[in-house]
Amino acid sequence: MTTRGALVVATAAAALWLGHGRLAADVPKGLETFDAAWTIVRDTHFDKTFNGVDWEAAREEFRPRAAAATTTAELRSVIRAMLARLGQSHFAILPATADSSSEQTVVSGLATPGFDVRLVGRDVLVTRVEPEGGAAMQGVRPGWRVTAIGGKPVAGMIAPLWEVAAAGAPDADDRVRGLEGWRMVRARLSGRAGSMVDVTFEDGTGASVTREIARAEQPGQPITVGNLPTMYVRVTNETRTTPAGRTAGVVGFNIWMATVDRPFQLAIDQHRSASGIVVDLRGNPGGLAGMLMGIAGHFIPEAIPLGVMKMRDNELKFTVNPRRVSAAGERVEIYQGPVAILVDGLSGSASECFTGGMQSLKRVRVFGERTMGAALPSQFDRLPNGDVFIHATGDFVTADGTRLEGRGVLPDERVPVTRESLLSGRDAPLEAALVWIDSEQSKGSK
Amino acid sequence: MISRVLRLGFALALACVLLPAPSVRAQATAAQAPAAPQKPADAALPAAQTIIDRHIEASGGRKAFEAVSSVNLKGSITIPANGMTGTIEVNAARPNKAAVKNNLAGIGEILEGFDGTTAWSMSPMTGPMLATGAELDEKTFDSDFDRALGIPHKYESIKTTEKTTFEGRPVYRVELTKKGGATDVEFYDVETGLKAGSMGERTNSMGTISMTSAVSDYTKFGDLLQPTVMKLTVSGVQMIMTFTSIAFNKVDPAVFELPAAIKALVK
Numbered sequence: 001m002t003t004r005g006a007l008v009v010a011t012a013a014a015a016l017w018l019g020h021g022r023l024a025a026d027v028p029k030g031l032e033t034f035d036a037a038w039t040i041v042r043d044t045h046f047d048k049t050f051n052g053v054d055w056e057a058a059r060e061e062f063r064p065r066a067a068a069a070t071t072t073a074e075l076r077s078v079i080r081a082m083l084a085r086l087g088q089s090h091f092a093i094l095p096a097t098a099d100s101s102s103e104q105t106v107v108s109g110l111a112t113p114g115f116d117v118r119l120v121g122r123d124v125l126v127t128r129v130e131p132e133g134g135a136a137m138q139g140v141r142p143g144w145r146v147t148a149i150g151g152k153p154v155a156g157m158i159a160p161l162w163e164v165a166a167a168g169a170p171d172a173d174d175r176v177r178g179l180e181g182w183r184m185v186r187a188r189l190s191g192r193a194g195s196m197v198d199v200t201f202e203d204g205t206g207a208s209v210t211r212e213i214a215r216a217e218q219p220g221q222p223i224t225v226g227n228l229p230t231m232y233v234r235v236t237n238e239t240r241t242t243p244a245g246r247t248a249g250v251v252g253f254n255i256w257m258a259t260v261d262r263p264f265q266l267a268i269d270q271h272r273s274a275s276g277i278v279v280d281l282r283g284n285p286g287g288l289a290g291m292l293m294g295i296a297g298h299f300i301p302e303a304i305p306l307g308v309m310k311m312r313d314n315e316l317k318f319t320v321n322p323r324r325v326s327a328a329g330e331r332v333e334i335y336q337g338p339v340a341i342l343v344d345g346l347s348g349s350a351s352e353c354f355t356g357g358m359q360s361l362k363r364v365r366v367f368g369e370r371t372m373g374a375a376l377p378s379q380f381d382r383l384p385n386g387d388v389f390i391h392a393t394g395d396f397v398t399a400d401g402t403r404l405e406g407r408g409v410l411p412d413e414r415v416p417v418t419r420e421s422l423l424s425g426r427d428a429p430l431e432a433a434l435v436w437i438d439s440e441q442s443k444g445s446k
Numbered sequence: 447m448i449s450r451v452l453r454l455g456f457a458l459a460l461a462c463v464l465l466p467a468p469s470v471r472a473q474a475t476a477a478q479a480p481a482a483p484q485k486p487a488d489a490a491l492p493a494a495q496t497i498i499d500r501h502i503e504a505s506g507g508r509k510a511f512e513a514v515s516s517v518n519l520k521g522s523i524t525i526p527a528n529g530m531t532g533t534i535e536v537n538a539a540r541p542n543k544a545a546v547k548n549n550l551a552g553i554g555e556i557l558e559g560f561d562g563t564t565a566w567s568m569s570p571m572t573g574p575m576l577a578t579g580a581e582l583d584e585k586t587f588d589s590d591f592d593r594a595l596g597i598p599h600k601y602e603s604i605k606t607t608e609k610t611t612f613e614g615r616p617v618y619r620v621e622l623t624k625k626g627g628a629t630d631v632e633f634y635d636v637e638t639g640l641k642a643g644s645m646g647e648r649t650n651s652m653g654t655i656s657m658t659s660a661v662s663d664y665t666k667f668g669d670l671l672q673p674t675v676m677k678l679t680v681s682g683v684q685m686i687m688t689f690t691s692i693a694f695n696k697v698d699p700a701v702f703e704l705p706a707a708i709k710a711l712v713k
Contacts, residue, residue: 044682225552227529258553258570265573288553294572303651311681319651321572329706331713379683381527388528393681 030075033385034066037079037093040381041086046311046394053085072385089374089405090349090392093383094229111193111215112186115140116283118344119181120417122162124154126201127417134214141204143422148200148210149188157184175373175408178345193217204423223257225288227388228380233257237267240430242275244438250430252280252342256287256350261294265327268298268335276338276437278430282368286349289318289377295354297323299363301334306357309377309394316394318357338440339364340433343409344417348372353396356409360400365436366411368429373408494604494620500639510669515540515591516697521674521689523548534687542589543702559702560589566708574707581650587624600624609636613660617642640664640671655680667692 038059041050062082069075076093083091114133115126124146129136146154161177189197193216200210220232236252249271253260271277277299289309296306297320305317326332341355341364352375358364376392383389397403413436415429492500502508516539523532532550537543545559554570565577565585577585587600601622608619610633617633624630630646643660657680661673676687704712 223552225530226525261570261573288571290569290571294569297573314653314655314681316652316655321575321651323573325574325707325710329710331710379528382529 028072029384030069030072031063031067033075033383033387034063034079036381036383037389037391038063038082040389040391041083041091044312044379044391044393045086046376046392048312051086051088053087058082058085075385076387088376088392089372090376090378090390092390094380094388094390110190111195111217112190113197113199113213113215117146117182117185118346118417119158119178119185120419122155122158123419124158124181124185125417125419125422127422130219132219134216135199135211138211138213140199140201140211140213141423142425143204143419145202145419146185146199147202147208148198149185150198151200152188154185157188175345175370179372182346189215191215220254221259223259225257226380227382231255231257231287233259235260235263235267236280237263237270239271239274240278240434242434242438244442246275246438246441247271248276248278248434248437249274250278250280252282252284254284256284256289256291256354258288258291261291262327264295264298265323268323269326269328269332272332272335274337275441276340276434277335278340278342278433278437279364280342280430281347281351281355282342282344282429283346284348284351285346285372286351286353286374289350289353292318292350292354292357293321294323296358297321297334299335299339299358300361301336304361305399306361307353307396307398309396311394318353318396338437340436341366342429342433343368343371343411344429345369345372347409348374349376352404352409353377353398356396356398356402356404359409359412360398360402365413365433366409367413367415367433367436368411369414369416370410371404371408373404373406375404375408491606491609491618494606494622497606497618497620497634497639498604501634501641504639504671505664506670514668514670514694516695518691518693518697519689520691521687523550524686524688526684526686537697537701538589538591539697539699539702540591542586542591543699544589545701557705559704559708560585561702561704562589564704564708564712565589566704566711568705568707574705574711575651576708576711577650584648601630602626612642613662615642638664641673665692668694670694 038055042055062078065078066075069078072095076095079093112133113135114130115135116128117124118127126135126140126142126144126146129140129142148154149157158177158181161180189199191197195215196212197215198210198212200208203209218232220234222230223233224230232254234254236250238250240248240250242248249267251264251267251271253264268277292306300320301322303319303322305319307318309316309318322334324331324334339358341358343351343355343366347355347368348371352371352373355364355366355371356375359366375396377394377396378390378392380388380390395403395405413432415432417428421428502511505511516537519534519536521534523534524530530550530552532548532553535547537545542562543560546557548556550556556567556569558567559565565582566575567577568574590600602625604620604622606618607621610617610619612619612633616636618636620632620634622630622632628647630644632644633642634640635642641661643658645656645658647654647656657678659679660677661675662677663673663675664671665674672692674689674692678685678687
């Protein structure tokens, strides 16, 4: 029997840990592991009705299958199938051992060829190229269509995504496909640092080009929290000019980890007199839920709740901590100018709770695309077989009562990514945010 | 004394680790004038004050406690289930000063303090914060250094409610009620007389949460027998703190000074 873990995370990062885990010849502590996972859910799930699932019956149904599992991978599949009955995010098994193609691998910590992608329609488009990465060295550009990886056509790789119907929100299918497609492609692109991967693209002229790209460790500060895999934390900060010539700060980070706080604080200090601030959370899958209160406090001067985490026997408010002190330890006024948040289908969990909370307080305007809809605060435990079990222990409801799980955050202005805009070097959601900052400032000056 | 400041330390750790959890600190037993004694619920049970006095004697005696004006503790924190680890250092001084520093791997340094007037915390997740309202009241209540003597003068009443089992050992359960009705519970080992643990609720800006602490592995430091292991459980999550160093009367008062960021908030 395992003891329960303590770190409360609001992250969909679990969903991004894709495949590690050598198939075992036997299933060490198989039933013990199954029972531990089942018991943790029984004892900690925030909803005593288990989202309408007969949890006792689920145990009776799946336990014989767990007992019959002949490999660790099979055991994990059985547990995952049981957890899938809950129909909720933030239930995941992270394998303790290293890899097979049938299991999922840790994206964070693995080397990549230095570019990111999104699924747009049935196209896998390059959306961002690391300035110093292997792809940049090979001239890869945003907007290029990824057509094959290691000689294997991408179209065939992602085709099954259209064969599975997803329930829920009207665009849930697209969001699920977007996440799964990204995950499939990233898993295929990732590998050992220094290894090479052949990627075939359709470039901006429509020509097919193949590049042999060196994989390198992801940029960023490596952070390891407990048993979770190492994550590479990046904070970006730049000053942009709006169409009307105003200045705006654009600050982004890729995961909600404590190490983000200081550079974010420094960035806000830098932009304190800017006409607007844009917080870029595109592709940010979440992280430490406790950070919501501190980051929100840079923009809200009152200790008011962004939302409430509803647990089985208690409710806790995510109350804003107004940040009245600069990084240098000096008293400052909270930033009161226009604040925009950029999100997309890979913005999950803590990013959604933050964005949804700020939106519900009418403090921000949200640009981009609907978020992941995976917004359950969770904890992680070590199971008897060594796997890490991430499990939801709370539900998050924004200040205006909006439940984000399944629904996600709906942008105030939907600005989809297109191949054309990427090829032209434009960042359409950011541009829309900068236009809005101008309009807000114009209102204020009238 | 140790159990008292240990629990203060947990506040920091929990503020970080159990992210949505409010600050959780100790329920108290405080010094000076005793609370109005009450008869135990069961006449066969010893009176609460008798149980507390026995704990003081078993720990080294009242004079030994009174000779201590400050304490420094150093140790480690582990959360076995999820593999998190860290360090902790606690300083406390008479009459009610406290400063706690946690450093958790992957999270960073979390500080909390009380200088007799201002209760504050700083974490790399939330930034600098001042305690206000009920939270400040609780921190003020909990920060009484002499409370370690186990004389609950700040409580409206104390009573022994039952002989029960805690952490597998027979204990007396003592209920301590504050003015206003809030209740803390402490457990005292029937055999040794030493405090075995406590239960209570604490509040911060996020809300109220209950916690249970168990202390063990009493070791002699100077003239005092002190627990060196504390297991704190909040919402089913257990943290273990193990102290390897406990030193008395050597704390530099400067450790209780407010950090610059907190001073800026107080302005």
